[in-house]
């Protein structure tokens with residue numbers, strides 16, 4: 001268990017964060033932020049004021065195209081469409097902050113190892129070691145089709161390819177050895193070639209012949225995040241992730257996940273990475289007010305927009321399936337871990353498809369923590385103590401007020417309880433996350 005709770009803000013560079021139609025909520029400034037860098041910079045500074053570890057961008061490139069076998073519902077309601085590139089935001093956010101970690105999702109399907117190492121490590125180097133990478137294999141059909149593949153690569157094979165992808169990245173990150181850079185103005189020698197290892201990689205999926213493209217940052221290389229939850233995904237997460245994060249519908253699901261992670265780490269013989277759970281705080285001055293806010297979010301969401309999101313993530317077209325029957329586990333090449341988490345019974349009865357669709361529309365299945373600031377702080381502390389997790393990836397719903405309220409009203413309570421930092425301890429993202 002971490003010494004303190006770690007908090008990351010979970011964002012998307014699109015008209016919505018994780019809540020369907022949040023762009024239409026009164027007071028939401030998401031649509032302005034799409035066109036105004038300063039709004040993102042203000043948000044990052046607010047998170048830094050709240051001593052967050054990081055700002056983390058999910059990314060689902062391409063378009064959700066599974067529901068009714070069409071992209072139209074996603075486009076009509078702005079469900080993560082348009083989907084702007086999160087990586088280009090990172091350097092602007094690095095320039096407007098000093099401590100905040102900045103992470104982006106990049107998929108091993110859409111990029112090559114060299115291009116990811118070059119892009120992310122450039123910002124990591126420039127920001128003094130504050131960048132993270134959420135390694136995803138790209139589970140969306142829409143992403144595959146956008147870059148020219150007809151269908152999604154088979155689930156476990158995607159992870160085999162991603163293992164190889166990572167091997168190339170490690171070689172590129174390790175290529176520039178200690179003492180390699182001389183930058184000697186007198187002799188005119190910039191670097192000692194004997195200390196810069198040439199990468200000569202030829203594998204089943206990737207080839208790479210070059211030297212490391214970017215100087216090692218203050219934290220060596222970006223912090224690695226991973227969120228695979230299936231058997232194969234969990235193994236990949238343990239092998240490569242400094243931090244893994246998981247969406248579970250409730251506390252029993254979180255506890256079960258921790259058990260699975262521990263068992264898988266023991267089997268592989270590797271230490272367990274830190275775990276952050278996805279949650280969605282919904283605050284109010286009273287419990288009733290918070291509940292009313294949640295009800296309003298639910299009322300605003302068209303069900304077909306929720307189903308478009310759910311069908312995309314699960315890789316299954318849910319049109320024509322009875323909404324009020326328990327959601328059945330189906331074979332998928334997309335997110336097997338999420339499919340299992342939401343089709344297994346963790347309470348007194350299974351979830352219906354309608355219930356899961358609403359959970360997806362609200363927060364992609366992340367549980368809501370509803371109540372007064374004190375009640376939300378209680379829930380955060382309770383889950384942290386019960387599961388031994390590292391902290392949370394928290395998705396706001398109304399921008400920027402959800403974050404401002406959390407920083408102003410919940411953070412001081414956590415600080416007073418001594419379970420949340422009052423100052424940044426380290427220089428780098430890795431240090432602040434207690435990873436070194």
Ligand SMILES: Cc1cc2nc3c(=O)[nH]c(=O)nc-3n(C[C@H](O)[C@H](O)[C@H](O)COP(=O)(O)O)c2cc1C
Pocket residue numbers: 057058059060061105107134135136137138139140226227228229230231232233234245246247278334335336337338
């Ligand atoms: C918390 C969480 C966040 C995720 N974020 C993204 C994302 O931003 N982009 C993406 O393409 N996939 C994302 N995924 C999908 C996973 O990276 C993974 O591809 C998917 O869950 C399938 O893996 P699995 O079958 O091993 O669980 C996320 C999954 C989880 C649980």
